[in-house]
Amino acid sequence: DIQMTQSPSTLSASVGDRVTITCRASQSISGWLAWYQQKPGKAPNLLIYKASSLQSGVPSRFSGTGSGTEFTLTISSLQPDDFATYYCQQYNSFQFTFGQGTRLEIK
Amino acid sequence: EVQVVESGGGLVQPGGSLRLSCATSGFTFSSYTMSWVRQAPGKGLEWVSTIRSSGSSTYYADSVKGRFTISRDNSRNTLYLQMSSLRADDTAVYYCAKVYYVGTSGVGYFDYWGQGTLVTVSS
Numbered sequence: 041d042i043q044m045t046q047s048p049s050t051l052s053a054s055v056g057d058r059v060t061i062t063c064r065a066s067q068s069i070s071g072w073l074a075w076y077q078q079k080p081g082k083a084p085n086l087l088i089y090k091a092s093s094l095q096s097g098v099p100s101r102f103s104g105t106g107s108g109t110e111f112t113l114t115i116s117s118l119q120p121d122d123f124a125t126y127y128c129q130q131y132n133s134f135q136f137t138f139g140q141g142t143r144l145e146i147k
Numbered sequence: 148e149v150q151v152v153e154s155g156g157g158l159v160q161p162g163g164s165l166r167l168s169c170a171t172s173g174f175t176f177s178s179y180t181m182s183w184v185r186q187a188p189g190k191g192l193e194w195v196s197t198i199r200s201s202g203s204s205t206y207y208a209d210s211v212k213g214r215f216t217i218s219r220d221n222s223r224n225t226l227y228l229q230m231s232s233l234r235a236d237d238t239a240v241y242y243c244a245k246v247y248y249v250g251t252s253g254v255g256y257f258d259y260w261g262q263g264t265l266v267t268v269s270s
Binding site: 041072074076078082083084085086089090095127129131132133134135136137138139140141 | 182191192193194197204206208209242247253254255256257258260261262263
């Protein structure tokens, strides 16, 4: 199975900061990667698919890059609503796997 | 509007069984791959199982293979997860998710999620 490793596990930042989360795959997944945001007690919400495509309705401050085994999610200017946990997920095959998550907290 | 609503969770003893349901509306259910994803308390997301649109192909995480069975009723727009031989580490919120894909592969990302149903395995 493909393993997904996110870093960092926790990120402290302030409103207005630019932040980047990294996700690495144990083998190439081409661009078959999605990013989700999850708030406590809520279901995950799709942000990015195919590594860099923004889901409809998601603010443009979110962006994704990468291909192969290394991917990044960037939030260009943090807003109060962005403090949440973020997960990457590969869909190169039907054996889907998620990263362990990155908790974005207020500094 | 797409709606995904899970039900059937609850408290069950170790070794017991439970069937989860996921009622959907707002999209052509019979055309889409569907999945179950779970989240143990305070932990990350774990993919559990997936079924293709026709029900002809199913996929399972190693942690549930042989114990869980995914199925669907396309006439009722409903997805199911039959869980047996439940263990304490199956305790989690179980989410039903629609899989969006392009082409014929059936594999893709999760574009719509339900709010989840809590399964607690404890004596």
